[in-house]
Amino acid sequence: METLVLAEHDGKTLRRGTLCALTVARDLASRSGSKPVILLLGRELAAVRDDARRFGDVVVADHSLLARPTAERYAAVIADIIRAQGVRELVAAASTFSRDILPRVAAVVDAAMGGDVTACAAAEAERVELQRPIHAGAAMASFVLHGTPQIITVRAAAFPSAKPLPESEATCCLDWPLNADALPDRTEFVGLESRSTNRPELGEARVVVSGGRPLRSSEEFQAFVGGLADALQGAAGCTRALVDAGIAPNEWQVGQTGKVVSPELYVALGISGSVQHLAGMKNSRVIVAVNTDPDAPIFSLANYGLVGDLREIVPQLVRALAR
């Protein structure tokens, strides 16, 4: 088990970010002619285990004590597996899940760690050159990790999703013998409050429509940003200005300190284009900006710019798309 992929899942299927991490892991593992193994943690994992086995061998730690991903417990289990199996590299998608857990694992197993990787050149066997954005994406750093084990998180947006293995290829599954008594018990999970939405997930959507400060209430946000997102079957996002104002939930924030997205189409409504916001969406394939200020910085990053009031433009777009 040289290369391990820490999976994120919803109990049924692997998240897209995990499949992108798997792409990188396959590349890394191929240097030694091996294949990555997918690590699943949680409770009642039968369904997601079947999904994961379409992509490779699987290790499963399935226990009621792992029902919630608290860093203390998850890191303890992952560190045990790394040590016991002699894992050389662990790869995962960059997300709040891995940002919470994996640095802790790195400390416990004394691993070099590189996060938010956007390019990985595994041409040489011993030296893998990695790249990651720094300074809110104003610069790119190229670096190498020394020693083993190594921990790498990758930006899903930068890599394609891995394809399932051919059906003929059999995969196996190892149930990790968990020592439940040894798990730490100093963190109690109380609850998770998420604003449910029937739109696609922000990090995975083909189209993202985001709104900025001119939207003055949740109702306005739903009407304009939500309205256009629905017309384009996309996800809704926002700038920090709206999260700070309590108009949109934090999990919709795009940017340096929010989510990083790279959809086919990103529509920025009333967004000035701060470096912190651009850090989260600049790699979108096509960017459209709607702004009353013809000199707004967002236009220098957009493929298409429309100067005008979003309150007039969005209803026109929604009507035209409905036709």
Add this chain to the structure above:
Amino acid sequence: MKLLVPIKRVPSADEPVRVRPDGTGIEDDGRAFMINPFDAIALEEALRIRDSHPDGGEVLAVCIGDSEVEAELRTALAMGADRGLRVACEASLDSLSVAKILAGVVRREGPAMVLAGKQAVDSDAGQAGPMLAGLLDWPQATFASVITFLEDGRVQVVRETDHGLETLRLCLPAVITADLRLNEPRYASLPAIMRARRKPIETLPVADLGIQPRSRVVQLRMEQSTMARECVRVADTDELLHRLRSEAKVI
């Protein structure tokens, strides 16, 4: 209660970051620096906890670096930290080395809690906090937006995750990292800045912690990213939709 807050000096957000032509780092000649914004939030929270705790306490601000970082330590003292400690170290450090140094300071000082920023806005790594928790084997809560003390001595933390707001309860001692919405850091008043000049800053050579930092994340070079695109200004929504359909083929 004794609270420890690590402080990092980062380039000020008011000027764009320029990479040196030789790719060894960013242009820092004459540029302004500041406390990493998330560290300022962590410090503000520590000050509020100290001031609202019946038996008071002490807030210790810790910087790692050469003597230049004392400017940020002075700012932390002006905001209200009781003491400043600089771990003198010239080497360039990866996150795990930083966490090891901080763990050494924690073992020496014995705080009940470490409040750190969730990430530094220069390296954007966000690793030092949870690494420190791992080295100390303390519970952790990253991306905190609300911190409350419970009667039973535990601390309740609301965390901002990709999937919504998660609430955890931790036994102390613990490491908590601050997200943006935890609070609005105060500005230091002029009298506070004057008073801060008299507050102690201790310097501790990194070797005195018994640590020889050795970075295993080795940067090869840095490049300026270019993000600019050729923007087609469209006249109206009809032209926009037409171009999105026939030219960009995204809808």
